[in-house]
Amino acid sequence: MTSVAAPVPADAPQGLELPEAGRLRSTVDFYLTTMRLAVQEQFQYRTANYFYMFGMVAEPVIYLVVWTTIAEQQGGSVQGLTVGYFAAYYIVWTLVRNMNIVFGAPFWEHRIREGELSGALLRPLHPLHFDVAFFAGWKVVVIVLWIPLAIGLSLVFDPVLDPRPLEIAVFFVAIWGAYLLRTMFQSTLGMLCFWTTRGAAIFDLWMTLELLLSGRLVPLPLMPDWVVTVSWFLPFQWAFFFPIEALVGDFTDAELARGLAFQLLWILIGLALFKLAWRFAIRRFSSVGN
């Protein structure tokens, strides 16, 4: 066996390495570029996005109609929650639910199965950055498209909504907190796809817990007391019930601050879990391939 290592031809110009921009500046630049990209792409798919949102509206409308029916049978309220409150709750629900759709477990499954992960790993940037940035851009489109939908629903269902300016401000922070919180936990869950191709069953189980404990099904106060207690020890309600209630309910300033603090706490816990899972996942991926 011979080994030939030809010398570089003398006249060959050397590949000039391109300079690297500063870290903070380029991270901001990356987020803005990616978000702009997502906005462009998703506006191309306005119709598809609307289809998607309409399909999603069925769920809260059903809950809303059921609880309105019960409230009306009992003279206008259930456990002090009025018909107008239910309407407001489930209309704001539609936005929060959309903010809860993130680059989650099923996307990871797709990314690994279709071999897209290799491409992502070759880039000098963690894929999570891209996921957070791209979906954040998409959310901007979702919020814009949501406004006419919310107006339509308000005309049909007469919500009672009387938020203070602070509540509105907290709401706008909290929906992004919800977005990040759920991104962390869904991405962590997505790491399971490195080991099994049948993650779907586990994701469904998780989604069910989420449905029951987050306030997606009903405003948490309607749940049995023990469920409410359990939900205090889990991340779910901070990504769903808290943002809605911040706008619709009457949280005190202290409760609003506490809610945001809990969101931050769970985002950090989720991030730590993700980083841990990612380390194992990548170790596995680079020893097995795909």
Place this chain on the structure above:
Amino acid sequence: MMSDYAVHVAALEKVFDVPEREAGLRAATKSLVRRKWRQVRAVHGISFDIAPGEIVGFLGPNGAGKTTTLKMLSGLLYPTGGEARVLGHVPSRRERAFLRRITLVMGNRNQLQWDLPALDSYELNRAIYRIPRDDFRPVRDELIELLDVGDLVRKPVRNLSLGERMKVEIVGALLHRPQVLFLDEPTIGLDVTMQKRIRSFVAEYNRRHGATVLLTSHYMADVQALCKRVIVIHHGRILFDGPLTGLAEQFAAYKTIGVALENGHGGLERYGEVIHRDGEWVTLRVPKAETPRVAAQLLADQAVLDLTIEDPPIEDVIELVFAQERPE
């Protein structure tokens, strides 16, 4: 010294653990509890060095270990044993500085945003690779010009043909001006014109920037046009490493003699196996060692108008090499 090489590979190994599956529900349930594993040695202690600016063809049949090696060199796979260095970096550490200096292009794989013009994806790459805007623009425009993609970068990628897509893909993969290019079947599925275009681009890029290229391809035309040196890998081992012409010398047991005779072409069978007749021109296959003797005989016996001695076509040689049994 190691840093003299763009790529340094020493006794590199990759062993995969593959679950063994038997048919049937019972085996399936059993395997949930205790799985049987089988070890598959995809890369079996290979060593080679590539100097900066070299273009090397990496050849081997499907499953020979080419892609596994490329993935180890680009940091996607962790080697089981041995050593790999690319530009002095250990690939599996996936350091930023390393990733900024390499690229991996896989044919039939799309890394650009499907629904947007490529230009937008280029912007994204600029941000990902942290390239200042002023440095970025001339690099991008140079690539666009070199590959002659022109206005294609303004159309959504999904509307491009396969070949057009590959061209804009390559532009995207080179925007950070990598010094080492791993090209895995870059011309697969493309028509001949497009293959040529990409070939001449790789040559030009290499000439301009002195980039190192490691290329796999099923099309021998790619290899012949670009690579002075080839590495042949089979069953995870290196069978050959040297100039392309040396391949036939080492592996082909035959040469072909083309001959045109003045007085017709009867009775040539006794010199060797006649494999082709085209008018005057007859092609014979002759054992390599016999070639000089047969040629001399022909010239002595017959009224020869013209005579050539050639190695068999490279495709045939490769076929011969690939047909070799697994050593063990």
Place this chain on the structure above:
Amino acid sequence: MGTVRVFWLFFRVGVMNELQYRMNFVVQLLQSAITLGVALAVLALVYSHTDDLNGWSQSELLCVFGIQILMGGVIKAYIQPNMTRVIGEVRDGKLDYALTKPEDAQVLASVREVRIWQVVDVISGAVVLGFGLSGIVADLALLDAAAFAVALVLGAVMIYCFWLVIATGAFWIVNMWHAIELFDGVYLTGRFPVGIYPGWLRYSVTFLVPIAFAVTVPAEAVTSRLEWQTLVIAALFATVLFVGTRWFWRFGLKRYSGASA
């Protein structure tokens, strides 16, 4: 008869295919259990705050749930996979393979896929229905049972027609995928008797997407509140829909062959 033979042929192949993926059965079992669990949780929650919902007792609503799950199983076993396949094939131009076969194209397009593990949903739906019924009456009147069976079949036919219209729409609008998600969402409305919904929604889920016919009407039959006129309307509507969609399918097919030639 051709239709039955084709149906049987593809059914056998489909079953043999699915039997190879037995883990899917376990996954399906788990998913059905989750669906059931959530449904029962919702029921418990609603009736912890009230005794009757718009005139329906807890046991009666349990019947509605059961039928919704059962019908959902049928839809996911047969109707949805076949129609999804048509939509996908129109996009990829693979429908040509089906069209070149010497069989009725509509029949062929409707029977090629079968997800047998969905039978878990059908069974669990039936069990829930049984529990619901046991809470209402000692024994089911024969006439009610017959009406139930007829209403169920008519409902399935109407849902099939709805899906065929969507699939045929793919001949014009390539991107029909979102209709699938739309349906999954809207089908949830069947969890509750349509009577509770406001007018616009009630009409939509009755005539636009015939969920009321598929779930509420059979549920009315087993709870002895079905009026015979409703059943007649259902039969008429199903017939009109079936004839209409068949015409629409052929019309779309003509356009498809014209466009791809």
